[in-house]
Amino acid sequence: xxxxxxxxxxxxxxxxxxxxxxxxxxxxxxxxxxxxxxxxxxxxxxxxxxxxxxxxxxxxxxxxxxxxxxxxxxxxxxxxxxxxxxxxxxxxxxxxxxxxxxxxxxxxxxxxxxxxxxxxxxxxxxxxxxxxxxxxxxxxxxxxxxxxxxxxxxxxxxxxxxxxxxxxxxxxxxxxxxxxxxxxxxxxxxxxxxxxxxxxxxxxxxxxxxxxxxxxxxxxxxxxxxxxxxxxxxxxxxxxxxxxxxxxxxxxxxxxxxxxxxxxxxxxxxxxxxxxxxxxxxxxxxxxxxxxxxxxxxxxxxxxxxxxxxxxxxxxxxxxxxxxxxxxxxxxxxxxxxxxxxxxxxxxxxxxxxxxxxxxxxxxxxxxxxxxxxxxxxxxxxxxxxxxxxxxxxxx
Numbered sequence: 001x002x003x004x005x006x007x008x009x010x011x012x013x014x015x016x017x018x019x020x021x022x023x024x025x026x027x028x029x030x031x032x033x034x035x036x037x038x039x040x041x042x043x044x045x046x047x048x049x050x051x052x053x054x055x056x057x058x059x060x061x062x063x064x065x066x067x068x069x070x071x072x073x074x075x076x077x078x079x080x081x082x083x084x085x086x087x088x089x090x091x092x093x094x095x096x097x098x099x100x101x102x103x104x105x106x107x108x109x110x111x112x113x114x115x116x117x118x119x120x121x122x123x124x125x126x127x128x129x130x131x132x133x134x135x136x137x138x139x140x141x142x143x144x145x146x147x148x149x150x151x152x153x154x155x156x157x158x159x160x161x162x163x164x165x166x167x168x169x170x171x172x173x174x175x176x177x178x179x180x181x182x183x184x185x186x187x188x189x190x191x192x193x194x195x196x197x198x199x200x201x202x203x204x205x206x207x208x209x210x211x212x213x214x215x216x217x218x219x220x221x222x223x224x225x226x227x228x229x230x231x232x233x234x235x236x237x238x239x240x241x242x243x244x245x246x247x248x249x250x251x252x253x254x255x256x257x258x259x260x261x262x263x264x265x266x267x268x269x270x271x272x273x274x275x276x277x278x279x280x281x282x283x284x285x286x287x288x289x290x291x292x293x294x295x296x297x298x299x300x301x302x303x304x305x306x307x308x309x310x311x312x313x314x315x316x317x318x319x320x321x322x323x324x325x326x327x328x329x330x331x332x333x334x335x336x337x338x339x340x341x342x343x344x345x346x347x348x349x350x351x352x353x354x355x356x357x358x359x360x361x362x363x364x365x366x367x368x369x370x371x372x373x374x375x376x377x378x379x380x381x382x383x384x385x386x387x388x389x390x391x392x393x394x395x396x
Contacts, residue, residue, distance in 0.1 A: 050173040050302055054081070054205075054292075055198045057166040057183075057318065059159070062202035065169070068296065069305030077169075078288035080205055082161045083261075084215035085322040089154050090248045092146045095139045118144050128152035129231030132245070150248060156227065157220045157249065160206055163322035164264060167291070170195050171298030171312060178299045182265060182318035213272075213286030213323065214259070217251035224249065252325070260326045261287040265319035269329055287323050291316070 052065040054076055063080055065071045077083070106112065110121075122145050125131040131152055135145035166182065172195040183189050189197070209219060224246050261270040275285045294316035296303075301312050 050171040050298060050300060052169055052171050052296070052298075053195065053198045053202075054169050055167070055202060056162050056205070057168060059162070059165060060202045061162075061205045062198050063205045067304040068169075068171070068311075069303055072292070072303075072305065073289075075286070075289045075292060077167075077292040078213050078286055079210050080207075081288070082209045082211040082216045082219060083163055083213070083288055083291065083321060083323045084161065084211055084217075085163045085262075085324045085328075086154070086158050086161050087215070087217060087250045087252070089150050089157075090250065091150055092142075092244060092248055094143055094146065097139045097143070115140075115144060119148075122148040126152075128156065128227070132228075132231070149245070153224060153245070153248060156224065160209060160220065160223060161216075164320050166265075166318050166320055167295055168194075168317045169292060169296040169314070170198055170317075171296070171300065172199075173298050173300035173302070175299040180297050180314070180317035182316075211288060211323075213261075213288040214256065215252055215254060215323065215325075217249055221246040221249050221251065254325050256286070258326050259287060259323055260329050261291055262322050262324055262329065263316055263319050264322065266316070271326065291321050295319070295321075 050067070052068050052071075054063040054065055055061070063076050065076055110118070113121075118141070122131060122134070125134065125148065128149065131145055131148050135142045135149065168180070168183075174193070174195050176191060176193050179189060179194065183194075206223075208223065209216075211219065228242075228245060257273040259272045261272075263269065270287065270290050272287055275287070275290055293311060294314045295318075296311050296314045297317040298312040301310050303311055
């Protein structure tokens with residue numbers, strides 16, 4: 001993975017093939033390649049063929065990935081999406097109103113309305129810019145607007161984040177009646193071609209959201225600043241975005257090895273400190289890549305890359321995912337089950353294979369055992385980080 005990737009380098013994700021018809025691509029396969037062939041037990045079938053979308057099923061957003069092997073280790077889920085759980089925003093500062101001066105003049109217009117009615121007016125100002133403009137006309141309005149501005153900003157950053165949403169990486173060889181378990185009971189997708197639904201009805205993911213498997217508070221502040229700048233465009237009295245608004249988004253400086261990837265649907269999680277590192281390819285294995293390895297879904301095993309196992313039948317496809325501090329899992333209700341990921345990657349093209357096991361904090365942690373395929377040593381666990389984590393958990 002290239003850590004200094006520019007926005008221009010993301011463009012290839014959304015360059016769609018000229019032939020978007022599934023039937024056309026299937027019929028163009030060489031006769032010796034069967035689209036119904038089952039995957040070998042320890043290999044993902046390497047063939048010409050299917051294209052992929054990374055999709056948010058709740059926000060109806062998508063990111064075109066071309067063939068899986070071409071973009072998998074550029075990790076679009078890390079480079080273009082925020083998975084960090086949406087933080088709780090702080091209220092804007094309260095300004096003590098000046099003491100009331102005795103006056104015999106009755107206030108008229110909006111100034112004469114009681115606070116309850118003004119609060120109602122703010123509740124109908126869905127545009128955050130309008131709400132802020134009215135709030136800036138006086139301390140009374142500012143103090144009444146504080147919770148409404150916070151809600152407006154919260155709604156905005158939730159629209160950017162994929163945290164807690166149902167996520168899938170769908171291949172275009174997926175049959176209509178072949179849905180992951182998480183979606184089988186959902187009437188919204190019954191009898192539909194999920195790939196075509198994503199292709200035709202979903203919108204592109206917003207740009208500039210390089211979460212990189214972290215919480216992403218600074219990114220959210222930056223995006224809010226852009227929105228506030230646009231809100232004031234054309235206003236001769238505009239002063240640009242103020243930190244008084246962006247600072248209400250908390251930025252948590254949490255080290256990567258203290259984060260976990262949570263499956264909110266299955267109440268499982270992956271610890272960053274257990275993710276292995278690749279010696280054969282210069283890319284970082286972060287929590288977003290771990291998530292991407294478990295959400296791919298297709299009826300056909302072709303991926304345009306060699307990897308251990310069948311990555312196209314992801315056990316987390318369509319589940320709700322997010323990234324959060326490990327302390328929230330440790331102290332929360334879902335501290336009962338963990339996932340250990342094993343990195344098995346021959347010749348620089350790899351996927352992550354999941355192994356499930358019950359785990360309680362305070363018990364001995366599972367080790368991550370790298371595999372060897374074709375005589376190539378292809379992975380190594382972060383043993384030092386894991387030992388440090390075990391020590392901190394036992395001392396807690």
